[in-house]
Amino acid sequence: xxxxxxxxxxxxxxxxxxxxxxxxxxxxxxxxxxxxxxxxxxxxxxxxxxxxxxxxxxxxxxxxxxxxxxxxxxxxxxxxxxxxxxxxxxxxxxxxxxxxxxxxxxxxxxxxxxxxxxxxxxxxxxxxxxxxxxxxxxxxxxxxxxxxxxxxxxxxxxxxxxxxxxxxx
Amino acid sequence: xxxxxxxxxxxxxxxxxxxxxxxxxxxxxxxxxxxxxxxxxxxxxxxxxxxxxxxxxxxxxxxxxxxxxxxxxxxxxxxxxxxxxxxxxxxxxxxxxxxxxxxxxxxxxxxxxxxxxxxxxxxxxxxxxxxxxxxxxxxxxxxxxxxxxxxxxxxxxxxxxxxxxxxxxxxxxxxxxxxxxxxxxxxxxxxxxxxxxxxxxxxxxxxxxxxxxxxxxxxxxxxxxxxxxxxxxxxxxxxxxxxxxxxxxxxxxxxxxxxxxxxxxxxxxxxxxxxxxxxxxxxxxxxxxxxxxxxxxxxxxxxxxxxxxxxxxxxxxxxxxxxxxxxxxxxxxxxxxxxxxxxxxxxxxxxxxxxxxxxxxxxxxxxxxxxxxxxxxxxxxxxxxxxxxxxxxxxxxxxxxxxxxxxxxxxxxxxxxxxxxxxxxxxxxxxxxxxxxxx
Numbered sequence: 001x002x003x004x005x006x007x008x009x010x011x012x013x014x015x016x017x018x019x020x021x022x023x024x025x026x027x028x029x030x031x032x033x034x035x036x037x038x039x040x041x042x043x044x045x046x047x048x049x050x051x052x053x054x055x056x057x058x059x060x061x062x063x064x065x066x067x068x069x070x071x072x073x074x075x076x077x078x079x080x081x082x083x084x085x086x087x088x089x090x091x092x093x094x095x096x097x098x099x100x101x102x103x104x105x106x107x108x109x110x111x112x113x114x115x116x117x118x119x120x121x122x123x124x125x126x127x128x129x130x131x132x133x134x135x136x137x138x139x140x141x142x143x144x145x146x147x148x149x150x151x152x153x154x155x156x157x158x159x160x161x162x163x164x165x166x167x168x169x
Numbered sequence: 170x171x172x173x174x175x176x177x178x179x180x181x182x183x184x185x186x187x188x189x190x191x192x193x194x195x196x197x198x199x200x201x202x203x204x205x206x207x208x209x210x211x212x213x214x215x216x217x218x219x220x221x222x223x224x225x226x227x228x229x230x231x232x233x234x235x236x237x238x239x240x241x242x243x244x245x246x247x248x249x250x251x252x253x254x255x256x257x258x259x260x261x262x263x264x265x266x267x268x269x270x271x272x273x274x275x276x277x278x279x280x281x282x283x284x285x286x287x288x289x290x291x292x293x294x295x296x297x298x299x300x301x302x303x304x305x306x307x308x309x310x311x312x313x314x315x316x317x318x319x320x321x322x323x324x325x326x327x328x329x330x331x332x333x334x335x336x337x338x339x340x341x342x343x344x345x346x347x348x349x350x351x352x353x354x355x356x357x358x359x360x361x362x363x364x365x366x367x368x369x370x371x372x373x374x375x376x377x378x379x380x381x382x383x384x385x386x387x388x389x390x391x392x393x394x395x396x397x398x399x400x401x402x403x404x405x406x407x408x409x410x411x412x413x414x415x416x417x418x419x420x421x422x423x424x425x426x427x428x429x430x431x432x433x434x435x436x437x438x439x440x441x442x443x444x445x446x447x448x449x450x451x452x453x454x455x456x457x458x459x460x461x462x463x464x465x466x467x468x469x470x471x472x473x474x475x476x477x478x479x480x481x482x483x484x485x486x487x488x489x490x491x492x493x494x495x496x497x498x499x500x501x502x503x504x505x506x507x508x509x510x511x512x513x514x515x516x517x518x519x520x521x522x523x524x525x526x527x528x529x530x531x532x533x534x535x536x537x538x539x540x541x542x543x544x545x546x547x548x549x550x551x552x553x554x555x556x557x558x559x560x561x562x563x564x565x566x567x568x569x570x571x572x573x574x575x576x577x578x579x580x581x582x583x584x585x586x587x588x589x590x591x592x593x594x595x596x597x598x599x600x601x602x603x604x605x606x607x608x
Contacts, residue, residue, distance in 0.1 A: 068441070094396075101569070104510040104524050104553050105377060105600070106423040106436065107480065107487055109398065110443035110464040113420055117441030136397050137420060137438065141375050146349040148550070148571040 050091070050163045053084050061119060063157040066103070068114035070122055078119055081161055082126030089132075095119050096160045097137040100153035105139060112137030119159040195272060195294040195301065195329055206243035207329065209236060209273035210266060212254045213247070214288070217280035224311065225279040228288060228318045232275060234362065235322035235336040239563075240588030242329075245271050257289060266295045273301075275325055286311045290321050292328055301328045315364055316607070323606070335558040336361060339604040340565065341379040341388050341405075344368065345577050345597035354599075356390060358405065361558075361603065363593035369408055378554070378600045379403075382426045385604040389413075389424040389433060400424045400435055402450065413448060414455070423466045427494070428474040434458070436466040445479055447494075458496035469513045470494065471538075478502070478512040478521055489523060491538070502540030511554050514538075516605075517561035520584070524553040524566075533566045535584055546586040550575075554599070559606045565592060567599040 042049025044056055053059060059081075061074035070078065085093065097116030099108035116135035124130050145152035195207075211233045216225040236242040252265025257278035266274050277290035287308050292301040305324060307317050316337055323334025344357040344366075353372035356379050359365055370376055374394035381388055388403045395412075398420045403410040413433065414421040424435035433448045437455075443464045448455045459465040463483035470477055471494075478491050484501070487508040492499035503509040507527030514521055518538070525532040525545065531552040536543040551569040558564070558581075565581045577599040579592040592598070 101551065103526070104467070104480075104487075106466045107464060107482075107510050109420070109422050110436065110438055110466050113438040113443060114441045114464070121441070134397075134418065135420075138375070138393075141352070141354075141377070143350055146573040146575075148573075148575065 048088055053081070053088075053091075053161075053163060057081055057084055059162070060158045060160040062154060063115055063159070065100075065153075065157070066111065068111065068118045070118055074119075075122065078122045079126055082123045082128050085123065085128045085132065086126075091163045091165065092132040092134075093123075093161045093163050094134045094136055095123075096142075096162055097135065098142060098156055098158050098160070099140050100156040101140045101143065101148065102153065103140060108139035109137050112139050115157075115159045119161065123161075195297075196331070206237075206241055207272050208243050208245050208270055209233075209275065209325075210245045210250060210269070210271040211236075211275045212250060212252075214277035214279045214290070215254060215257050217278055217287075218282075220281035221279040221286075224281065224286065224314050225277075228277065228279060228314060228321070229275075231315055231318035231362075232322045232325070235319060236325060238362065238590070239326065240583060240590075241326075242273075245269055257291075261293060261298075263293075263295055263298045266293075271295050273325070273329060275321070277321065281311060284311045285309075286314055286317060288317045288321065290324075292325050315360060319360070319362075332562060333560040333606070335560045335563060335603075335606065337607050338559050339381075339385065339607070340556075340579075340592075340601050341369070341381060341604070342579060342594070342601040343376055343379065343599045344594065345599055346372070349573065349575060356388070356403070357594075357598075358388075359594070366595055369403060369405070378423065378602075380425045380602045381604045383428050383430045383605060385607065387426075387430075388602070389426060389435075391422040391424065398422045400433070402433075413450070413453070423468065425469055427470050428472055434468040434470065434477060436468070445477070445496075447496075456496070458492070459499075467511045471514050472516055472518045478514055480510045480512060487526075489521065489540075502536070502538070503543075504540060505543055513555055513557060515557050515561040516559060520561070522555035522557060522564050524555065533564060533582065535564075544584075544586065546582050546584065547580070547589060552580075554601070556601050556603045558603055563588075565601045565603055567601065569599070 042051045044051040057080045058077045061077050095116040097112030099111045120133045120135050143156045145155045211229045213229050214225040216222040233244045237244045249269050252262050254276050272295055274293040274295050280287045289306045291304040294301055307320055309317055319336035322336045326334045338361045340361055341358045343354050345354055347353045354376050355372040356369040356376050358367050374392050377391040379388045379390040391398050392401050399415050400413045400421045401410045402413050420438040422436055424433050436443050437446050442462055443466055444459045445465045445468045446455045446457050461483050463481055465481045468477045468479040475494050476491050477494055480487050481490050487510045489503040489509045489512045490499040490501050507525050509523050509525050511524045512521050520535045522535050525534050530548050532545040533547045533552050533555050534545040549568055550571040553567050555564045555566045563583050568580045569577045577597040579598040579601050582589045
């Protein structure tokens with residue numbers, strides 16, 4: 001699915017000003033941040049492009065059921081993500097945590113935040129400045145696979161590193 | 170409809186003595202789990218003038234649907250009636266209603282003057298021929314006729330069961346449309362029976378878990394409109410909202426009002442840890458109530474405001490705990506197999522409703538406040554998020570069906586586990602919150 005490039009909000013006040021009533025507001029930012037990750041700009045052949053980050057490095061790591069512990073595979077991906085972020089300081093990132101549907105809504109929000117935070121802490125441990133990394137959890141609200149089997153659940157239990165322009169972050 | 174007036178029609182000695190004889194034969198004990206519903210008849214109300222002729226029939230249909238919808242009553246349809254009520258004042262021919270085995274009879278009269286609607290009604294115990302309670306009169310506006318019907322039904326329910334009613338109430342919920350991987354959610358409010366749906370937000374951002382204030386005038390909910398989950402409070406009448414908690418680098422969710430309507434408890438997640446906070450709405454000042462490194466969420470106050478039930482995975486899995494409203498030591502109340510979440514304290518104070526996950530299934534259940542007498546009311550692929558009817562006898566919840574085509578629907582069930590039924594909504598629905606009875 002094509003999505004526009006991500007823009008991180010600089011301040012909450014701006015977001016509120018744009019959302020002063022229920023029927024008339026500019027929700028561009030919310031839509032940009034609501035999914036499994038933006039369609040990355042640039043060519044995957046260009047190592048400095050978000051497309052390269054998303055496709056060649058891998059923008060997501062997966063988790064075991066009800067766990068937020070990083071697997072060995074996740075650590076390899078996050079290490080490469082950290083190296084890329086250190087080399088490309090024009091970009092910041094929002095790490096989106098997600099859960100599969102086997103859980104209550106509130107718990108899954110908290111679990112997704114744990115997962116996103118685990119990824120963030122790892123990136124920081126590899127040298128990325130914490131000020132460049134935000135986290136958000138979507139709980140079970142944004143599955144990318146929709147079957148009710150472990151094959152889908154395994155892909156939905158994820159933390160996705162979504163790049164944003166550092167200029168507005 | 171604040172202008173509804175409630176008047177006692179006739180207070181004669183005979184009526185008063187019947188009203189006090191509430192232990193008579195026409196009585197339903199809800200806690201017993203009624204197996205044989207009580208047969209009743211609601212003949213069309215008598216129109217006092219021609220302007221009232223249409224609404225006179227509609228009122229009866231809503232009253233009958235309310236009563237039959239509880240599972241405690243069974244309507245004897247008009248096609249089976251022998252007798253006819255042509256005058257509200259004339260003596261009732263009980264033999265006509267006994268013959269069709271109607272045990273309860275509701276008679277009424279309606280008049281319409283301009284946009285003013287007046288409804289009078291009486292409830293009869295057919296077999297004793299006595300009136301249950303006194304005749305009542307409601308006055309309101311014609312466009313509020315459904316509320317008048319719900320008020321009549323509440324009075325009938327209340328006189329026969331001895332419990333408070335719940336029909337004149339509303340439900341705020343999340344209306345859902347679209348496939349699972351592109352689900353559109355918006356806040357909606359409706360009458361408890363699915364009528365009069367009104368949307369409170371559009372579907373541009375994810376909205377979750379609206380919760381009524383104790384007086385039903387405001388709704389707390391979580392929205393992603395800033396890109397991050399934040400708690401908002403919405404004035405239902407004005408459809409105006411404002412953010413309550415927007416601390417940068419945090420997420421806030423799972424809000425719920427305290428019984429005083431001034432304090433909000435909610436979860437705040439930061440740095441991989443979710444804890445429970447309380448905020449004074451007026452000042453915006455927050456107090457942290459839990460400090461464990463585990464997930465603490467889904468707080469719900471006791472009706473007296475002194476305690477909070479919540480879920481925590483501090484033991485390794487989601488379980489239910491109760492702590493003082495100001496925080497402090499919590500005691501675990503759930504000990505069965507499986508995981509327990511989304512606890513909600515009954516408005517009567519006696520029970521906690523919850524979601525239970527066990528062996529790959531989800532259940533809505535209730536337990537006593539000390540954790541005893543756990544009772545599972547439902548079982549499905551995914552049931553969650555109970556909310557209590559104002560009288561603490563019925564629970565509404567979310568049921569999501571399995572698979573790629575799965576969708577969310579609202580269901581209700583009574584606390585004995587009987588009368589499981591879908592609640593009609595225009596699209597899918599989730600996260601219901603039941604209002605108190607309206608004034």
